Amino acid sequence: MSIVTIDADVAREKFLKAPFALKHGLADHPLFTLERLVKLAQSMPRDRIEYNSGKLLPGQRAEDIPSIYMAPPEVIKRIEEANAWMVIKGVESDPDYAAILAGFVDAAQAAAGKRAHDYSDLQGFIFVSSANSTTPFHVDAEENILIQIRGDKFVHIFDNHDRSLVSEEAMEISPSKHRNQHYQPSYEERAQVFAMKEGDAVHLPYLWPHWVKTGGRHSVSMAMTWKTPEVNRLNKIRLMNGTLRHFGLPQKPPGASPTIDGIKVFAHDAMRVVIDPLRKSEGMRRLLRGAVYGRQANYYYGKEEKKAG
Ligand SMILES: [Fe+2]
Numbered sequence: 001m002s003i004v005t006i007d008a009d010v011a012r013e014k015f016l017k018a019p020f021a022l023k024h025g026l027a028d029h030p031l032f033t034l035e036r037l038v039k040l041a042q043s044m045p046r047d048r049i050e051y052n053s054g055k056l057l058p059g060q061r062a063e064d065i066p067s068i069y070m071a072p073p074e075v076i077k078r079i080e081e082a083n084a085w086m087v088i089k090g091v092e093s094d095p096d097y098a099a100i101l102a103g104f105v106d107a108a109q110a111a112a113g114k115r116a117h118d119y120s121d122l123q124g125f126i127f128v129s130s131a132n133s134t135t136p137f138h139v140d141a142e143e144n145i146l147i148q149i150r151g152d153k154f155v156h157i158f159d160n161h162d163r164s165l166v167s168e169e170a171m172e173i174s175p176s177k178h179r180n181q182h183y184q185p186s187y188e189e190r191a192q193v194f195a196m197k198e199g200d201a202v203h204l205p206y207l208w209p210h211w212v213k214t215g216g217r218h219s220v221s222m223a224m225t226w227k228t229p230e231v232n233r234l235n236k237i238r239l240m241n242g243t244l245r246h247f248g249l250p251q252k253p254p255g256a257s258p259t260i261d262g263i264k265v266f267a268h269d270a271m272r273v274v275i276d277p278l279r280k281s282e283g284m285r286r287l288l289r290g291a292v293y294g295r296q297a298n299y300y301y302g303k304e305e306k307k308a309g
Contacts (some may be wrong), residue, residue, distance in 0.1 A: 001025035004107045004145075004201070011112035016143060016228065019157045019192060020203050024104070024147045027198040031096055032149045032220050034076055037088070037128060040097070041072040044088055045282045051075055051086035054133025058156070058211040059185075062178030076128050079218045085133045091124040091222075098122070104224050108145055119143070120232065125223040133219070135212040137183035139166060141173055141235050142225040144204040148196040149222065152215025156191040160208040165190070168253040171207055173235060174242030175289045181209060196221075206231050233265060240264040 005023040006015075014020045030036060041049060053066035068075060068084045075084045091097040101124045106116055123142065127135075131151070139160070146155065158165050166181050194202045204210060204223075227235070234254050241251040241264070254261055278284045 001199075002107070003104055004111055006108065006111040008111070008113070015112035015114065015203065016205055018205060019194070019208060021194055021196075022108075022145070022201045022203060023199055024145075024201045025199070026100065026104070026147060026222075027149050029100065029149075031100060032126075032222070034079065034128075034220075037126065037220070038073045038076045040091060040094060040126070041076055041088060043094065044072075044090070046072075047282050047285060048089045048093075049086065050089065051084055054083055054085035054130050054214070056085070056134040056136055058134060058137050058213075059183030060134070060136045060180060062180050079128055079130055081130070083130050083133070084128075085130070085135065086128045088126045088128070089123070091126050092122055097124050097126075100124075101224055104145070104147075105226050108224070119226040119228055121227040123225045125225065127219070127221045127223070129214045129219045131214060131216050131218055133214045136180045137187075137209060137211040138179040138181050139171060139207045139209050140179075140204065140223075140225070141207060141231070141238065142227050143206055143231060144223050144225045145201050146196075146204055146221055146223050147201040148198055149220040150198055151217040151219030153196045153219055153221060154213045154215070155194040155196060155202050155204075156188070156211050156213075157194065157202075157204065158187060158190055158192075158209040160205070162190065166207075166209050169245070169250075171238060171253075172242035172245060173239040174246055176246060177242070183211065206234075233261075236265045236268040237261050240268050 003025050005025075007022070010020050026032070049072045051068055051072060053068055056065060068082065070078070070082065070084075072086065075082050075086055092101050101122050105119065105122055109116055109118065121142070160166070165187055170181055194200075196202060237254040241253070244251050252260070275288065278288060
């Protein structure tokens with residue numbers, strides 16, 4: 001089976017514009033066994049792993065999320081009974097996962113009729129979740145194809161043009177904000193629900209709101225993500241807007257003023273020249289997040305670790 005199978009007509013109409021279902025050929029790949037994922041978790045810096053109880057509601061407030069008091073490798077080994085939800089971020093730092101991610105995104109781009117390499121910032125996120133675990137309502141600032149490796153997942157996706165669901169302000173980017181968005185059960189009549197089993201995948205375009213629930217078995221899935229030049233530009237503006245709002249200077253959304261958008265992109269790029277070399281170590285990343293955005297910016301460290309740090 002090929003690594004990705006996309007209906008050409010659907011891709012032409014919807015790729016990067018709207019969600020759609022597709023198929024992948026990675027369900028039996030040895031990189032996704034629990035044993036291999038335990039090794040991966042052991043090799044990753046701690047701030048690249050986020051985990052908590054999976055017994056959440058779609059509208060769970062960030063401050064009400066129960067913790068799991070186990071080390072990440074233990075959570076994976078005991079995922080069948082742990083009632084846990086975990087994401088391992090930035091798995092492209094491992095060359096094995098980087099290769100599979102690059103191969104997949106290249107194949108998806110080609111199948112959708114896009115130029116190869118017309119993107120940047122490939123990032124892979126691997127989700128390991130117990131049965132009946134919920135990922136609350138949120139948006140992600142990248143293009144994504146979520147592939148289902150093991151178990152079942154129900155992905156509820158909402159139109160990102162509907163500002164009554166997620167406001168422009170809520171789409172601003174800031175490390176001090178938890179990813180979860182305000183949710184009401186009444187939203188559900190506007191959801192498109194993709195029921196995924198092993199071998200299924202769904203394309204989740206930039207900032208399309210969604211929440212996810214696993215089925216009756218533990219689940220392993222991977223978000224294959226990339227950024228187009230336009231996504232990079234919008235993210236720079238939204239990060240500047242989120243940072244300026246944090247300092248009491250609310251801004252207009254991207255597109256309201258091309259001149260001001262251009263200034264924000266320029267300012268962003270100038271700051272990154274200074275900050276990026278510092279972000280290479282976990283300690284400096286933690287210090288910078290805390291200094292600019294406050295202690296809550298390091299929310300994904302466990303409660304015990306936060307007290308210790
Ligand atoms: Fe997501």
